[in-house]
Amino acid sequence: MRLSTSLSRVLAAQSLLVTAVQSQDVPGGSPSQDWSPAPFTDFTKNIVFYPPSDSVQWWTLYARTLQLPDESILLTWENYPKEPPLVNHPIWKSDDGGATFYNYSQVEDKVNGWGMRFQPFLYTLPVSFGGFPAGTILAAGASCPFSLTGGVYIDLYASTDDGKTWSFVSHVAYGAGPETITRYDKALWEPFILLYNNQIVLYYSDQTDDAHSQKLMHKTTNDLRIWSDAVPDVVTSINGGAERPGMTTVAHIESTNKWIMTFEYCRPTNCLVHYKVADSPLLFNDAPIVQLHANNTEKTTGVSGPYVIWTPHPNRTDGSGLIIVSTSSREELFINEDSADVGGWKYVNINHWSAYSRSLRIITVKGKKKLLLANGGNFGPGYLNSVAVAVVPIPT
Numbered sequence: 001m002r003l004s005t006s007l008s009r010v011l012a013a014q015s016l017l018v019t020a021v022q023s024q025d026v027p028g029g030s031p032s033q034d035w036s037p038a039p040f041t042d043f044t045k046n047i048v049f050y051p052p053s054d055s056v057q058w059w060t061l062y063a064r065t066l067q068l069p070d071e072s073i074l075l076t077w078e079n080y081p082k083e084p085p086l087v088n089h090p091i092w093k094s095d096d097g098g099a100t101f102y103n104y105s106q107v108e109d110k111v112n113g114w115g116m117r118f119q120p121f122l123y124t125l126p127v128s129f130g131g132f133p134a135g136t137i138l139a140a141g142a143s144c145p146f147s148l149t150g151g152v153y154i155d156l157y158a159s160t161d162d163g164k165t166w167s168f169v170s171h172v173a174y175g176a177g178p179e180t181i182t183r184y185d186k187a188l189w190e191p192f193i194l195l196y197n198n199q200i201v202l203y204y205s206d207q208t209d210d211a212h213s214q215k216l217m218h219k220t221t222n223d224l225r226i227w228s229d230a231v232p233d234v235v236t237s238i239n240g241g242a243e244r245p246g247m248t249t250v251a252h253i254e255s256t257n258k259w260i261m262t263f264e265y266c267r268p269t270n271c272l273v274h275y276k277v278a279d280s281p282l283l284f285n286d287a288p289i290v291q292l293h294a295n296n297t298e299k300t301t302g303v304s305g306p307y308v309i310w311t312p313h314p315n316r317t318d319g320s321g322l323i324i325v326s327t328s329s330r331e332e333l334f335i336n337e338d339s340a341d342v343g344g345w346k347y348v349n350i351n352h353w354s355a356y357s358r359s360l361r362i363i364t365v366k367g368k369k370k371l372l373l374a375n376g377g378n379f380g381p382g383y384l385n386s387v388a389v390a391v392v393p394i395p396t
């Protein structure tokens, strides 16, 4: 069905920045899907979790994935069950290439008594780090009370058994709350993790500075426990700091050894997707801000919730690749060559629903590289939301 969607991080009654954008297809109307794709095939619009009807707010949002060495897939999302018990970040698993998922475990808040509430993120340690072996899975997320008042931590958990059990590792960042998007509320959002130069880098959105409604920052660590001071990535003061850059994701353009960061840039509304390219993922602050638009005649833009990845080009052997960007407002992807040239964003239809901060990941299915997309729904009525995935050939 068609639905007009409100984008941006809006919580409960605090709907400050509700930006109505284009209509779009979302899963809805039918709580249950009466089909599953054949295992290990390509498919789109595959609903793998439908939340119970006593769920609250948006029921589900913001899905994230990870692939294990045995090609199984982990899936997590923002879940909105009736509380108590405290909310957590569910970990569901697929052993059939994403055709079906089952309830595997969950990342529970073990230290704050608040729950794991917003923006889960999963990352596999490619090397041993901080006393954890290579292959350890890190899970980050925002932990705060149901009331959204009393504080918020970006917390880090780890699993050394492929996501079955989780232990608390460290608080990465703290805000005094409330966890809303209202200016001067000391909120934190949207962790994103990568390894660079023997450091783990964690990017996040930061409202704790009164001079900026929101800014994008990162912290680094050598041991997963002690974190550096926050370093700026996107900090602007155009309208007295009312603008809100948000939702960092970063990818390494291996062929050029540069790094691309995508983010939404609400000034203070409209939240068009922008990007920066830098020589180091620690040095985005000095890079120019570029607005992303497709190179079709309409110069189509994307609004909110970008997710960027880089992958070697599936049809070339010269080491060049593709930068792929998803946005919350578009079903189509924006696909560029390694230069990230502002005029090089192809607008590519993959026949899958859009979603708020729809995530991208290159996986292998029986050894063949594919693009996995994971959706948690949009900011419409919660009953329209569910968790859906697609597995498609790497689009070019």
Ligand SMILES: *[C@@H]1O[C@H](CO)[C@@H](O)[C@H](O)[C@H]1NC(C)=O
Pocket (backbone or CB within 6 Å): 079, 090, 103, 104
């Ligand atoms: C997964 O199973 C656990 C244990 O039965 C349960 O507590 C949890 O609610 C389930 N998760 C979801 C998202 O249904």
Ligand SMILES: *[C@@H]1O[C@H](CO)[C@@H](O)[C@H](O)[C@H]1NC(C)=O
Pocket (backbone or CB within 6 Å): 295, 296, 335, 336, 337, 343, 344, 345, 346
């Ligand atoms: C759009 O960008 C792609 C590179 O990603 C390029 O091949 C194509 O020619 C461009 N199209 C236009 C109309 O400029």
Ligand SMILES: CC(=O)N[C@H]1CO[C@H](CO)[C@@H](O)[C@@H]1O
Pocket (backbone or CB within 6 Å): 314, 315, 393, 394, 395, 396
């Ligand atoms: C032009 C061309 O050969 N495109 C192919 C590139 O590789 C993908 C697989 O990711 C194929 O689906 C395309 O047909």
